Amino acid sequence: MALDTGHCDHGAPLLEVRDLATLFRTDEGDIRAVDGFSLAIERGRTVALVGESGCGKSATALSIMRLIAAPGRIIKGSIILNDRPDTPPVDLLRLDDRAMREIRGSRIAMVFQEPMTSLNPVFTVGEQIAEAFELHTELRGRAAMQAAIEMLVKVEIGAPQSRAAAYPHEISGGMRQRVMIAMALACGPSLLIADEATTALDVTLQMQVLDLLREVQRESGMSVLLITHDLGVVARWSDYVYVMYAGRVVEHAPVARLFAKPLHPYTRGLMACAPRLGERADRLQAIPGSPPDPRHLPSGCRFHPRCALCVERARDRERFTAAPEHATAVPLLRRCVERFPEEASGAPELRQCDNDHWVACWET
Amino acid sequence: MAPIANDRRAERRGWRRFRRNRLASLSLYAFLGLGAIATAALPFAGRWYDVQSLDSAVRHTPSFTPVVAFDVFDVECEGSPKTGVRVSIARLFHRSSSWLGHDDLGRSLMVRLLMGFLVSIAIGLAAAAISVVVSVPWGCIAALSGGWIDTTMMRIVDVLYGLPYILMVIILKIALTRPLAALLGGETRFAEVVILFIAIGGVSWLTMARVVRGQVLALRDQPFIEAARAAGAGRLRILIRHVLPNLVGPVTVYASLVIPQAILQEAFLSYLGIGVQQPIPSIGRLAADGVQAVNTFVGFWWLLCYPCGLLVVTLMALNFVGDGLRDAYDPKSRADTLV
Amino acid sequence: MIARIVRRLVLGALTIVCVYSVTFLMVITVPGNPFRQGERNIPPEAEAALRIRYNMDNNWIYFGEFLRGAVALDFGPSFSYSDWTCNQIIADALPVSIMLGLLAVFLGVLVGVPVGVMSAVRRNGWFDVTTLGLVLLGISVPTFVTGSLLLTVGGVYLGWFPIGGWGTLAHLPLPALTLSLPLMAYIARLTRTGMLDVLGADFIRTALAKGAPPRTVVWKHALKVAFLPVLSYLGPAAAQTMTGSFVVEKVFGVPGLGQHFVNAALNHDPGLIMSTVLVYASILIALNIVVDVLYGWIDPRISGAV
Ligand SMILES: Nc1ncnc2c1ncn2[C@@H]1O[C@H](COP(=O)(O)OP(=O)(O)OP(=O)(O)O)[C@@H](O)[C@H]1O
Ligand code: SF4
Numbered sequence A: 001m002a003l004d005t006g007h008c009d010h011g012a013p014l015l016e017v018r019d020l021a022t023l024f025r026t027d028e029g030d031i032r033a034v035d036g037f038s039l040a041i042e043r044g045r046t047v048a049l050v051g052e053s054g055c056g057k058s059a060t061a062l063s064i065m066r067l068i069a070a071p072g073r074i075i076k077g078s079i080i081l082n083d084r085p086d087t088p089p090v091d092l093l094r095l096d097d098r099a100m101r102e103i104r105g106s107r108i109a110m111v112f113q114e115p116m117t118s119l120n121p122v123f124t125v126g127e128q129i130a131e132a133f134e135l136h137t138e139l140r141g142r143a144a145m146q147a148a149i150e151m152l153v154k155v156e157i158g159a160p161q162s163r164a165a166a167y168p169h170e171i172s173g174g175m176r177q178r179v180m181i182a183m184a185l186a187c188g189p190s191l192l193i194a195d196e197a198t199t200a201l202d203v204t205l206q207m208q209v210l211d212l213l214r215e216v217q218r219e220s221g222m223s224v225l226l227i228t229h230d231l232g233v234v235a236r237w238s239d240y241v242y243v244m245y246a247g248r249v250v251e252h253a254p255v256a257r258l259f260a261k262p263l264h265p266y267t268r269g270l271m272a273c274a275p276r277l278g279e280r281a282d283r284l285q286a287i288p289g290s291p292p293d294p295r296h297l298p299s300g301c302r303f304h305p306r307c308a309l310c311v312e313r314a315r316d317r318e319r320f321t322a323a324p325e326h327a328t329a330v331p332l333l334r335r336c337v338e339r340f341p342e343e344a345s346g347a348p349e350l351r352q353c354d355n356d357h358w359v360a361c362w363e364t
Numbered sequence B: 001m002a003p004i005a006n007d008r009r010a011e012r013r014g015w016r017r018f019r020r021n022r023l024a025s026l027s028l029y030a031f032l033g034l035g036a037i038a039t040a041a042l043p044f045a046g047r048w049y050d051v052q053s054l055d056s057a058v059r060h061t062p063s064f065t066p067v068v069a070f071d072v073f074d075v076e077c078e079g080s081p082k083t084g085v086r087v088s089i090a091r092l093f094h095r096s097s098s099w100l101g102h103d104d105l106g107r108s109l110m111v112r113l114l115m116g117f118l119v120s121i122a123i124g125l126a127a128a129a130i131s132v133v134v135s136v137p138w139g140c141i142a143a144l145s146g147g148w149i150d151t152t153m154m155r156i157v158d159v160l161y162g163l164p165y166i167l168m169v170i171i172l173k174i175a176l177t178r179p180l181a182a183l184l185g186g187e188t189r190f191a192e193v194v195i196l197f198i199a200i201g202g203v204s205w206l207t208m209a210r211v212v213r214g215q216v217l218a219l220r221d222q223p224f225i226e227a228a229r230a231a232g233a234g235r236l237r238i239l240i241r242h243v244l245p246n247l248v249g250p251v252t253v254y255a256s257l258v259i260p261q262a263i264l265q266e267a268f269l270s271y272l273g274i275g276v277q278q279p280i281p282s283i284g285r286l287a288a289d290g291v292q293a294v295n296t297f298v299g300f301w302w303l304l305c306y307p308c309g310l311l312v313v314t315l316m317a318l319n320f321v322g323d324g325l326r327d328a329y330d331p332k333s334r335a336d337t338l339v
Numbered sequence C: 001m002i003a004r005i006v007r008r009l010v011l012g013a014l015t016i017v018c019v020y021s022v023t024f025l026m027v028i029t030v031p032g033n034p035f036r037q038g039e040r041n042i043p044p045e046a047e048a049a050l051r052i053r054y055n056m057d058n059n060w061i062y063f064g065e066f067l068r069g070a071v072a073l074d075f076g077p078s079f080s081y082s083d084w085t086c087n088q089i090i091a092d093a094l095p096v097s098i099m100l101g102l103l104a105v106f107l108g109v110l111v112g113v114p115v116g117v118m119s120a121v122r123r124n125g126w127f128d129v130t131t132l133g134l135v136l137l138g139i140s141v142p143t144f145v146t147g148s149l150l151l152t153v154g155g156v157y158l159g160w161f162p163i164g165g166w167g168t169l170a171h172l173p174l175p176a177l178t179l180s181l182p183l184m185a186y187i188a189r190l191t192r193t194g195m196l197d198v199l200g201a202d203f204i205r206t207a208l209a210k211g212a213p214p215r216t217v218v219w220k221h222a223l224k225v226a227f228l229p230v231l232s233y234l235g236p237a238a239a240q241t242m243t244g245s246f247v248v249e250k251v252f253g254v255p256g257l258g259q260h261f262v263n264a265a266l267n268h269d270p271g272l273i274m275s276t277v278l279v280y281a282s283i284l285i286a287l288n289i290v291v292d293v294l295y296g297w298i299d300p301r302i303s304g305a306v
């Protein structure tokens, strides 16, 4: 298990998530939004996390920030942050609230998807950025505001003085997202989590914002966890990719390799329907069927009800079983459907197929 | 309080949520139980609520004598002596009437409370009904007409808001007493109660009219209404098929909160001496009388405690029900949060 | 902002004129004769003379004359308090009511807001359930009961407060507390609902992601938004409280304005009815404008719209 994510041989990664599980208890049953999730982020890299809507990307990001709201709970795993040479690595899940607060916003920062609602409507943009400084640095009052204005300059907002005095409803969506980024970058975090930070923006703005992020990253050497639906964004702005399905990582590889040779049937499905760069894709739909109901995840490989490869192999090798929960009763590989005692989760584990290319599928 | 969808499902879901709210459903059952008892007792209470007994044999303090609600008697049955039992509700009623004591005129407090409960509930229900009957058309017409009609109608509401409440009730009462008594054939006793209905209802519709208008305005821009309009549905059809069903939730919620308010208002009016008139009881009237009685002599505690207790229980139950309804139809207020 | 206030002032003035007209209409249509009440029974000739003297022989003239007087802040004589002008009555009673009302509103906000915030934060915990019960109790128990109770306990048994009379500071706390209990309850309830709405908002998550402690998030980020519904409620509520409550005045013997609303209506005193209504409407509208300005100041989103 521990070696699952060791895609880099030299030195410990900046952030390492191991076997994370996050559960939402609802009246209609438990939702395993994140279930046995592992990931590692190297220093200075941009790691992308892709997957269909509802596969648990936001839940993962919020788990890392420890901002999972009430019916949800992180039930196991560890999140090791190792960003400072002078401080020992810490497991975020074992910190008390106060220590976690000191990390939020200063060492790990997050930009959210909804620029309209993520800023407080009754405080000025400047006040909201300045607050980040007041929380984590010695700066107070006027000095904090001055620093906030400098941040606005840094994220390339024109007329920063007057913009700082504006309220969120007075500025455009793209500008608001820049403000969010300014706020996140204020205290020079080692890791920035951008949860679909550009999805709501139009193409040109999206490119500007991502270029800006890369610029800042190059200067400061921080790492970025880029969460998105959009494979075009992944291809252009990230170094390494994790593909997520139903709360688990199904494949991860350096970006060039993954695009050159996707191995997991799900990844291939995603690629097949990937829009060209810049086209907006709110939902990736080319894969037949829909994501599984998170309350009743399929047994065995979670992707099997939608997997073409599984059907194909079953036909070739005539090793099939009728999947009991499927009315259509398509022949499927028994291995994909059944739960095996030797696999802890019942699903195929990640295996290294190539140098630093890992995939969780029986048939590749 | 945005409507969820233009179908009955939302309503059923709301009702299910309401029933899951234990406090609210308990309150509803308690309230219905009280109502059932009071209604069952009405045939007796209606006859006895004003029967005074000034003779000194009547004990004024509450006495918790156990009630024997049946007679045991011997009868001759087919030649052999047998013991018969006769259950008597009237007996039950007469025996239990001293449980909560008597007022200064020797009237049974329990009988008056049972009667007063019904009167108060009637006032509350009437006020809610009047509010709904006036405010729903008012709000709908204003919102759907728009333009100067809307402006004028809402300005009228503003102006009526500018009138002090108590003064309005009193003036309405004075203005209506004589014509209504004439209408009811000189029966001033009940004319008074009916006037209270109208006076309290007549001032509680203002808030609801604003709510209804806001709701209709919000509905008007909903996609399904636009779709219906695009499909060529007429204004009236849209109103009846799409707008009114979606008003049921919010109007029920506000109406359920008007009931306790009206009961409380009547209590205030009773304290001022302009609520229901003697000898008709209402819970508010009894509580107000209780305050006066205890002010003269603290020994009359039961005249204050029992009516106040009933008033508080009734109002709290109604408020819990109203809150429960609001939470059930407005799931936003139950959001799960980080802090 | 200035234009907005001016606009509201003009609208307010128009509303007041409408309120006046409606009241006037009611005063002249409602049965009752200010000159014939109780034992005061004057001959018809004298009544006619008085009517002419007070411009009351012709309704149109009376309407105009009273309005003209009112604009100059002269409300003319009262008919039920024979030796008093309405101005004297109001000048006597209004300051008392305003002082008590302000105190009550202040108390209500001071207690209601924190209680509401805390019960929203610990929703469904014992604090929330207890306060919910207390809040409903505050809304359900009529003030004549709480007032009498407070007077009995604080005045008679403990002897901390005077039982009768008026004029010292010690007379203030009990009636102010009585007035403020329902206010506290409503404010706590509104704050709680508002907070629950706000605490689920995305910007709360943003604030937490910044590393702000829950205390700051609740009392700074959330409360500033959640206070808005309380503010809207405070306009009319303060107007009502500051123009006096008959019940509290009767319980504690407070010489406030509330009693005059009731007495004016019961005694059919046209001058006093119209002047108290005008005072009430003006205070209500003025407070609504103040609330409006404050609202726009707290929430810049709405300052453009009316
Ligand atoms: N507060 C919550 N209560 C119940 N279930 C939740 C909650 N938040 C998330 N979930 C469930 O967790 C699963 C993962 O949700 P998540 O928001 O992480 O998806 P996502 O991959 O970010 O999707 P999207 O691309 O739409 O943002 C979903 O099935 C969702 O239903
Ligand atoms: S394990 Fe089987 S079902 Fe899962 S992706 Fe591979 S082939 Fe498809």
Ligand SMILES: [Mg+2]
Pocket: A057, A058, A059, A195, A196
């Ligand atoms: Mg998401």
